[in-house]
Amino acid sequence: MVKLLIRVSWVQIPSGPLFMIKREFRILGIDDSYRRGDKETLIIGTILRGGQLLDGIITLKAKVDGDDATENLITAIKKSRHYGQIRCIMLNGIAVGGFNIIDINQLSQKTKFPVIVVIRKMPDFRKIEKALGKIGQSEKMKLIKKAGKVYKAGKIYFQISGISKNKAEEIIKLAATHSLIPEPIRLSHLIASGIVLGENKPRA
């Protein structure tokens, strides 16, 4: 009876190997606050423990439609005092600040963390290609394609680097503690839009 009640609220369980992984597993979730007209975008990273507890945040900037997001992210993550604790990076889409595309393979290799890109809707690559053409950055399509296959997990989609499809799906499920969207992404979105707009937008 006692055990049963304790299982319902796994955050409180004091032992067990599966629980230990879950409880201490720290995910860095990344989102930006891009608004049309911005020249630079604020990027927020929240570090969540066990998909629930906010341990810390990092902030950085990147140019709108620029090429510096990957490098700036790597630098910010490596200099963070949470660097040693992070076990996985989650991105809300593959780009920040419009078309500042993140090279997820490079991000994973340089930080040594697996990267999971969470995508709300199946990307329309033809539309993206067209938009990139309009701003004279068609070469970025290569980077987008390099991010690899888009998988489905429940009602959302994802891309991966440095991690298997199955393991990534497991982490997405573990982290989606309060909605369809993994909590580190939901929080980074709330904070990023809150800082820029003075209040958060309704959806991640």
Place this chain on the structure above:
Amino acid sequence: MVKLLIRVSWVQIPSGPLFMIKREFRILGIDDSYRRGDKETLIIGTILRGGQLLDGIITLKAKVDGDDATENLITAIKKSRHYGQIRCIMLNGIAVGGFNIIDINQLSQKTKFPVIVVIRKMPDFRKIEKALGKIGQSEKMKLIKKAGKVYKAGKIYFQISGISKNKAEEIIKLAATHSLIPEPIRLSHLIASGIVLGENKPRA
């Protein structure tokens, strides 16, 4: 026995009137990001449901050592789309941006919410008076004294407006889900310092 266990993990319990109140109870926690040398300070408010789930954030600014914090807070809270859901306001100390003192009675009356000031250490009023004298703002001591008696709850202290001591203590306990500091205060602190410093400071 069951009752005892349920108290430990209340967030997960699916029914019961006490639980319903707690689960949906939204607290707005306020902190600022003041650093020596700033002229203006960023104020962050996080709205947490049941002491756990981040529902939204508000941001605003106030002058360092100014007089606009109370009015700016009232305006930001009343125009927030979360206004209808908030049940209680928590402040991390009575001042933001150095000595921009918040009139907690006015804040409570104008927003119609109870206000709880959470204090980590018993305030040294003589030291505060001296510091106020140095910047030629001794009259602010009145506002500080108007905030009333300092109570103790566990290892922290608190002041109140629009709420009883006992009810406030209950809310503080309810909201301290992950540390001694109520979670809405801990989160606002993490975010405020993270935004300004690029990374959060260790303690609220």
